[in-house]
Amino acid sequence: MPAARTKGxxxxxxxxxxxxxxxxxxxxxxxxxxATFMSPPPLDDDLPPLVDPGTVFLFAxxxxxxxxxxxxxxxxKKPDDHIPRPPNAFILFRSSFIKGNIVSNEVETNHxxxxxxxxxxxxxxxxxxxxxxxxxxxxxxxxxxxxxxQYAFRPNQARGKGSTAKRKVREVGPKDHxxxxxxxxxxxxxKKGQELDQAIQEFDKHHVPEVVTRFEAPLTARMYxxxxxxxxxxxxxxxxxxxxxxxSTQPPTPAISSAKAFPLSETKLxxxxxxxxxxxxxxxxxxxxxxxxxxxxxxxxxxxxxxSVYQECDPLSQPASPMATGDxxxxxxxxxxxxxxIDTSFMGLDDSWxxxxxxxxxxxxxxTPSHMGSPSTAYTSYSIxxxxxxxxxxxxxxxxxxxxxxxxxxxxxxxxxxxxPTFEQxxxxxxxxxxxxxxxxxFMASLGPEYL
DNA sequence: CTGAATGAAAA
DNA sequence: TTTTCATTCAG
Numbered sequence: 001m002p003a004a005r006t007k008g009x010x011x012x013x014x015x016x017x018x019x020x021x022x023x024x025x026x027x028x029x030x031x032x033x034x035a036t037f038m039s040p041p042p043l044d045d046d047l048p049p050l051v052d053p054g055t056v057f058l059f060a061x062x063x064x065x066x067x068x069x070x071x072x073x074x075x076x077k078k079p080d081d082h083i084p085r086p087p088n089a090f091i092l093f094r095s096s097f098i099k100g101n102i103v104s105n106e107v108e109t110n111h112x113x114x115x116x117x118x119x120x121x122x123x124x125x126x127x128x129x130x131x132x133x134x135x136x137x138x139x140x141x142x143x144x145x146x147x148x149x150q151y152a153f154r155p156n157q158a159r160g161k162g163s164t165a166k167r168k169v170r171e172v173g174p175k176d177h178x179x180x181x182x183x184x185x186x187x188x189x190x191k192k193g194q195e196l197d198q199a200i201q202e203f204d205k206h207h208v209p210e211v212v213t214r215f216e217a218p219l220t221a222r223m224y225x226x227x228x229x230x231x232x233x234x235x236x237x238x239x240x241x242x243x244x245x246x247x248s249t250q251p252p253t254p255a256i257s258s259a260k261a262f263p264l265s266e267t268k269l270x271x272x273x274x275x276x277x278x279x280x281x282x283x284x285x286x287x288x289x290x291x292x293x294x295x296x297x298x299x300x301x302x303x304x305x306x307x308s309v310y311q312e313c314d315p316l317s318q319p320a321s322p323m324a325t326g327d328x329x330x331x332x333x334x335x336x337x338x339x340x341x342i343d344t345s346f347m348g349l350d351d352s353w354x355x356x357x358x359x360x361x362x363x364x365x366x367x368t369p370s371h372m373g374s375p376s377t378a379y380t381s382y383s384i385x386x387x388x389x390x391x392x393x394x395x396x397x398x399x400x401x402x403x404x405x406x407x408x409x410x411x412x413x414x415x416x417x418x419x420x421p422t423f424e425q426x427x428x429x430x431x432x433x434x435x436x437x438x439x440x441x442x443f444m445a446s447l448g449p450e451y452l
Numbered sequence: 453c454t455g456a457a458t459g460a461a462a463a
Numbered sequence: 464t465t466t467t468c469a470t471t472c473a474g
Contacts, residue, residue: 077453084468084469084470085460085461085467085468085469086460086469087469087470088458088459088460088469089458089459089460090457090458090459090469090470091457091458091459091468091469091470091471092470093458094457094458094470094471095470095471098470098471098472099471109472109473110455110456110472110473110474111455111456111457111470111471111472111473111474112454112455112456112457112472112473112474113455113456114456114457114471114472115455115456115457115458115470115471116456116457117456117457118456118457118458119456119457119458120457122457122458123458137459137460141460152461152462153460153461153462153467153468153469154461154462154467155461155462155463155466155467155468156466156467156468157462157463157466157467159466159467453474454472454473454474455471455472455473455474456471457470458469459468459469460467460468460469461466461467461468461469462465462466462467463464463465463466463467
């Protein structure tokens with residue numbers, strides 16, 4: 001008896017207008033080559049699976065104007081003027097994930113299970129990539145505050161009141177943890193689209209669903225299917241038939257669906273409709289997808305001026321001669337295989353800056369970033385990332401592309417969309433930046449005209 | 453309305 | 464520390 005969970009009239013936002021967020025982002029070219037993470041320095045061992053060299057921006061946020069009138073579906077019992085909470089990083093990530101149909105309907109449709117998969121994926125996500133979502137959430141929060149200055153989160157205590165601890169103790173749904181983990185693993189490995197589907201189908205062939213029920217009750221195929229849309233092994237032919245029906249009856253899944261959030265090279269060869277490369281949130285639209293860059297080409301160094309630049313064509317070749325910043329920008333914009341590297345050693349950020357990064361939600365020691373070195377190095381890395389992010393954040397206003405956001409039917413001027421500073425520090429204290437072309441102009445602008 | 457995830461914010 | 468509620472939608 002789920003106790004009185006009535007339509008509790010919440011009193012969150014007393015007089016707020018209903019919000020319908022639509023934040024059409026601006027420019028975004030469909031530059032979506034696979035960006036690459038820095039090849040992680042030799043990692044110790046028990047670290048979360050580092051992504052393969054080729055894998056990367058799993059969920060390049062993209063923009064697109066959602067069919068405005070789509071939301072509002074089931075707002076339930078919320079007062080008409082209810083103001084939803086600002087989304088956190090994970091919620092944003094989840095939204096994007098769902099919207100992008102990363103895991104096809106053939107693989108999983110149950111949202112509880114999807115949440116599980118997404119949660120696992122989230123945890124396996126490279127730190128740099130999660131940082132982008134945190135940045136996004138930060139921005140969303142800022143926007144939320146701007147729009148609803150007097151908003152305050154007021155959780156409804158009345159709801160959980162009655163019985164003390166019944167809130168969290170439910171968990172009854174049989175879930176195939178292994179399968180979820182497998183899917184998450186495939187995702188962070190870069191599997192996507194049909195390739196992903198096939199891999200999972202293959203997995204399902206040999207995998208006997210291990211379902212964990214609260215009371216270890218025997219699991220029937222039917223029960224299993226109730227909470228997971230995973231195909232049932234061989235036990236139940238009828239349910240299998242049911243499952244495959246869609247495959248045979250319906251046309252093959254449109255390939256576009258999964259291409260959205262995985263704008264990797266192979267998916268875009270086909271020159272799909274423009275919108276194919278734009279995924280969006282219903283309410284949240286993200287900044288332009290970070291342009292992809294490899295991490296080999298550019299670097300800032302510190303010899304003389306604030307920054308000096310040289311180009312490194314590949315790990316083997318020694319730094320080429322310094323070149324003008326303008327050239328860098330030019331080349332960076334032209335090359336699909338370039339990244340920026342900033343030597344920060346001169347900034348004196350090395351060991352003295354060991355403070356935990358706000359980017360990691362865990363209060364404890366963050367999982368070591370892609371770096372070996374001394375223990376403090378990890379912290380340093382985070383600190384530098386944070387420093388850079390803040391630094392860039394301070395210059396977002398310089399970013400030429402502001403965007404308009406729609407709100408409650410109206411339109412207001414929003415601050416510049418968040419940029420996704422994706423940094424990695426190498427063993428030489430150099431910061432590698434994944435999306436230089438958006439951040440760089442702002443950053444350089446901040447340095448002064450002489451660097452433009 | 454619930455579940456399922458993570459996380460921000462409040463009690 | 465514990466609880467709500469942000470998203471999403473099948474069940």
